[in-house]
Amino acid sequence: MFSNIDLDVIWQSLPYLFLDGMRFTLMLTAMATAGGIVLGTLLAMMRLSGLPVLPQIAAGYTNFMRSLPLVLVIFWFYFLIPYVGQWITGASRPISVGAFMSALVTFTLFEAAYFSEIMRAGIQSIPRGQVAAGYALGLTYWQVMGNIVLPQAFRNMLPVLLTQTIILFQDTSLVYVLSITDFLGAASKVAQRDGRLVEMYLFAALVYFVMSYAASRFVKRLQARVAVIR
Amino acid sequence: MNYNWNWGIFWEPSPEGAGTYFDMLLSGLNWTLATAALAWVLALILGSIIGVLRTLPSKPANRFATAYVEFFRNIPILVQLFLWFFVLPELLPQAAGLWLKQLPNAAFWTAAVGIGFYMSARVAEQLRAGINALPRGQSMAARALGLTTAQTYIYVLLPMAYRIILPPLTSEFLNTIKNTAVALTIGLLELTGRARSMQEFSFQVFEAFTAATILYLLVNAVVVVVMRFIERRVAVPGYITGK
Numbered sequence: 001m002f003s004n005i006d007l008d009v010i011w012q013s014l015p016y017l018f019l020d021g022m023r024f025t026l027m028l029t030a031m032a033t034a035g036g037i038v039l040g041t042l043l044a045m046m047r048l049s050g051l052p053v054l055p056q057i058a059a060g061y062t063n064f065m066r067s068l069p070l071v072l073v074i075f076w077f078y079f080l081i082p083y084v085g086q087w088i089t090g091a092s093r094p095i096s097v098g099a100f101m102s103a104l105v106t107f108t109l110f111e112a113a114y115f116s117e118i119m120r121a122g123i124q125s126i127p128r129g130q131v132a133a134g135y136a137l138g139l140t141y142w143q144v145m146g147n148i149v150l151p152q153a154f155r156n157m158l159p160v161l162l163t164q165t166i167i168l169f170q171d172t173s174l175v176y177v178l179s180i181t182d183f184l185g186a187a188s189k190v191a192q193r194d195g196r197l198v199e200m201y202l203f204a205a206l207v208y209f210v211m212s213y214a215a216s217r218f219v220k221r222l223q224a225r226v227a228v229i230r
Numbered sequence: 231m232n233y234n235w236n237w238g239i240f241w242e243p244s245p246e247g248a249g250t251y252f253d254m255l256l257s258g259l260n261w262t263l264a265t266a267a268l269a270w271v272l273a274l275i276l277g278s279i280i281g282v283l284r285t286l287p288s289k290p291a292n293r294f295a296t297a298y299v300e301f302f303r304n305i306p307i308l309v310q311l312f313l314w315f316f317v318l319p320e321l322l323p324q325a326a327g328l329w330l331k332q333l334p335n336a337a338f339w340t341a342a343v344g345i346g347f348y349m350s351a352r353v354a355e356q357l358r359a360g361i362n363a364l365p366r367g368q369s370m371a372a373r374a375l376g377l378t379t380a381q382t383y384i385y386v387l388l389p390m391a392y393r394i395i396l397p398p399l400t401s402e403f404l405n406t407i408k409n410t411a412v413a414l415t416i417g418l419l420e421l422t423g424r425a426r427s428m429q430e431f432s433f434q435v436f437e438a439f440t441a442a443t444i445l446y447l448l449v450n451a452v453v454v455v456v457m458r459f460i461e462r463r464v465a466v467p468g469y470i471t472g473k
Contacts, residue, residue, distance in 0.1 A: 067450045069411030072422045072442055079435045083233060170306035177415060184309060197316040205309045212304035
């Protein structure tokens with residue numbers, strides 16, 4: 001069963017797997033996390049704003065995104081973005097965006113829904129008295145948020161945000177359905193070219209496991225360190 | 231937007247010969263639900279065993295359960311499906327591998343088993359949290375009454391733990407349904423896959439995906455309503471969610 005395992009194929013394709021594939025995966029993860037947290041925080045602020053309409057829009061968006069499979073959302077945006085681009089730029093025909101842009105927009109918008117739920121919990125974990133005290137000192141809404149609430153909310157939610165980032169890192173493998181060369185896509189291309197499915201998929205699983213496991217250990221240690229003693 | 235909308239497309243015959251595009255999507259929904267149901271049963275059974283193992287006062291049991299959870303949590307679901315579908319038959323003895331490959335509906339069984347195992351790690355974590363949320367006095371009291379460990383779990387800890395984790399279990403079930411979409415990569419003709427083939431046959435991208443989106447939202451709504459009903463039925467009066 002293991003007699004005809006060929007490790008050489010992995011060795012030979014290492015540069016391609018990591019310099020092409022893993023670079024795409026990590027860039028997508030990092031940029032989608034940054035965008036997702038910014039957008040997610042804005043959604044959470046909308047949701048908790050108490051203004052008319054805004055909370056409903058934010059809640060509707062979050063629940064809608066969270067009800068759909070990521071694969072379906074990836075397809076949606078892959079076909080939708082060219083038309084939206086045409087509408088925005090006023091071009092005469094649907095504009096083509098690259099694979100990376102398409103994936104980045106998709107993951108940012110999709111993960112924002114999940115990040116917004118985390119940030120909502122984070123904002124709600126701050127005692128109301130602090131907000132009231134901020135207003136009593138004459139601070140504006142943005143000053144209260146930017147100087148008092150959000151820094152603490154981020155700190156409280158940092159472990160959860162990072163855990164969500166690990167999930168996002170694993171989720172990026174789904175761009176496979178668009179035949180994009182992320183880490184799994186690269187592994188799968190080599191696997192099919194050389195007929196070495198067993199080696200390549202086992203190796204891909206190992207790499208994902210080691211990276212996710214190491215990251216989750218790191219988050220656990222961080223959690224103990226950033227916990228605010230009250 | 232210069233896109234040719236054609237909402238009548240659903241009632242046109244699909245090129246597969248059997249029925250309309252709408253029938254095609256419905257058959258996809260069928261596979262989605264069947265896969266999710268089987269995967270969920272598997273996830274509940276395995277997840278319960280592993281979750282209990284993680285709370286037992288036995289070091290080896292703990293270690294095994296922890297390794298199990300870490301293994302299934304740290305590999306993307308898509309890679310896991312590939313391992314089940316492409317790698318496992320090659321690593322088995324030849325006869326068994328051949329039998330696996332020639333199984334009718336291989337994609338369905340693989341997807342159900344793969345997603346079942348993947349979700350079982352999540353169910354186990356929820357159950358562990360549920361058991362740990364109970365006051366320590368409960369298991370001690372059970373002990374003092376002379377119950378064995380098995381009896382303590384069956385009569386005292388689990389009935390309460392399952393009630394506590396019912397809301398998170400609902401979202402894990404919804405995740406199971408959503409995760410079945412990944413199985414289109416191994417050729418399962420589930421809802422997203424069918425919407426994708428409808429788009430390829432008819433070029434009506436947005437109609438196909440809109441229909442799939444609405445069907446997913448409907449399934450979600452039904453699950454949430456049913457689970458709220460169950461939550462109310464099993465609530466213990468005066469405790470947690472009980473009135």
